[in-house]
Amino acid sequence: MFDYTHEHAQSQEILRLVLVELNSLNLPPNPIFFTLLYERALKRDASLNKDLDDALNSEGGLTADRAQEIFDTHLLNGAIKEMSKAQNTLLRIIRNVMMQMLNTGNEFSNYAVSLGDFVRKIDRADSVQDLRLLTAEVIEDSRAIERSSMETSDRLTNAGDQITKLKEELEAARRDARTDPLTGLPNRRGLNDMIQQKINEFIQNKTEFCLILADIDHFKRINDSYGHLVGDKILRFVARTLMSNVKGQDTVIRFGGEEFAILLPDTRYEGGLVVAQHLRQKISAARLRLAESGRNLGGLTISLGIASIGINDTPDTLLRRADDALLLAKSEGRDCVMGIPTKSDSADTTEIL
Numbered sequence: 136m137f138d139y140t141h142e143h144a145q146s147q148e149i150l151r152l153v154l155v156e157l158n159s160l161n162l163p164p165n166p167i168f169f170t171l172l173y174e175r176a177l178k179r180d181a182s183l184n185k186d187l188d189d190a191l192n193s194e195g196g197l198t199a200d201r202a203q204e205i206f207d208t209h210l211l212n213g214a215i216k217e218m219s220k221a222q223n224t225l226l227r228i229i230r231n232v233m234m235q236m237l238n239t240g241n242e243f244s245n246y247a248v249s250l251g252d253f254v255r256k257i258d259r260a261d262s263v264q265d266l267r268l269l270t271a272e273v274i275e276d277s278r279a280i281e282r283s284s285m286e287t288s289d290r291l292t293n294a295g296d297q298i299t300k301l302k303e304e305l306e307a308a309r310r311d312a313r314t315d316p317l318t319g320l321p322n323r324r325g326l327n328d329m330i331q332q333k334i335n336e337f338i339q340n341k342t343e344f345c346l347i348l349a350d351i352d353h354f355k356r357i358n359d360s361y362g363h364l365v366g367d368k369i370l371r372f373v374a375r376t377l378m379s380n381v382k383g384q385d386t387v388i389r390f391g392g393e394e395f396a397i398l399l400p401d402t403r404y405e406g407g408l409v410v411a412q413h414l415r416q417k418i419s420a421a422r423l424r425l426a427e428s429g430r431n432l433g434g435l436t437i438s439l440g441i442a443s444i445g446i447n448d449t450p451d452t453l454l455r456r457a458d459d460a461l462l463l464a465k466s467e468g469r470d471c472v473m474g475i476p477t478k479s480d481s482a483d484t485t486e487i488l
Contacts, residue, residue, distance in 0.1 A: 145412035149176045160197065160284030167202050170210065181451040182323050185458070186391060268468040296373045315368060315389035318374035323390050329398055336400075337444050345443045348457040349377070349414065352469040356391035360459040361432065365425070369435065373418065380417050381410065396457075400408040404476045405442035409437045411472045419470060444475035 153172045154164070162168045174183050176465045190197045196325040259450050315322040333344045351357075351373060370393065377387045379394060388396040397414070399407050415437060423432040440460025442453055464473040 152176050156290060167206050170208060171202055179386055180209060181454055277355055318371055318389050320374050320387055320389040323388055326388050327450040329386065330453060333400055334448060343444055344402050345399040345402045345404060345441055346453055346457045347407065347411050347439055348390065348442045348461045349395045349437050349439045350461055351393040352438055356471060376417055377414055380414055407441050407443060408472060408474055411441050438464035438469045439472045440457055440464050441472065441474040443477055
């Protein structure tokens with residue numbers, strides 16, 4: 136993100152498109168709206184474009200608050216800022232350590248020169264008193280360099296402790312950047328990388344895999360009826376249920392809003408359909424009740440779309456097919472599984488369970 140080093144003609148064309156769209160949507164040309172539409176025109180982040188399209192097509196349209204949320208999620212992540220801050224601190228510590236080591240080197244160099252002088256003076260000494268004075272100087276200089284070495288060792292130890300702490304903070308920031316704070320699941324920031332890794336394995340070893348997108352049915356109605364706190368509890372419940380009903384290397388991801396992605400490595404299309412149907416049944420069989428008040432919320436359903444890897448797939452094309460399958464599931468009345476197989480999977484274009 137924030138890489139806008141394009142050719143002049145390309146930048147002008149994108150600028151023209153963005154201004155036309157801002158005008159047609161009746162949006163103010165502030166930096167947030169402008170940057171989001173500019174990124175959308177570049178078509179380099181499918182998840183950002185999906186969020187933006189969903190917001191634009193929603194009943195309320197792209198509000199300032201929603202635009203800020205999308206901007207923060209995709210372009211300004213707090214954990215990434217912390218990583219940058221920690222990296223700068225780490226560089227400063229390393230520079231200080233290097234300077235300390237250079238200074239120590241100079242001290243040892245000066246000490247060697249002093250010892251050379253002492254050797255020459257000893258050669259010229261003609262009394263015990265002279266030798267005693269020279270010996271005292273050597274001892275004092277030796278003690279001085281010993282003290283300096285101990286101080287340097289302490290500084291290096293302290294710097295090492297700081298570097299270890301920073302390493303832990305950087306690792307925590309990296310985890311935070313890829314973790315959804317509400318559900319504890321991986322977020323979609325790393326999903327494209329996961330899919331690309333599986334694509335590489337498919338190209339090398341023909342190891343097939345599937346991607347499922349699952350969406351909670353009528354989630355807006357839940358929020359409107361019970362409030363966002365209950366909505367958050369619903370999201371955590373669905374996350375737990377999905378997690379407890381996949382196995383092995385299967386990965387559940389909070390894709391955004393009320394939507395989840397499930398990556399199924401080493402799974403053919405037919406097996407993916409079975410998994411998706413099992414997940415749907417587990418959710419629909421549950422009866423929900425609020426622990427605090429005892430209020431019954433009734434049942435809950437999800438719709439799922441599944442796509443399997445194809446020979447020419449990229450992360451974006453696989454996500455798009457899974458999303459198309461999910462839209463088909465919604466259009467079929469929800470609480471169902473729809474799949475869009477590749478040509479090698481089936482002669483059919485869709486399948487309903």
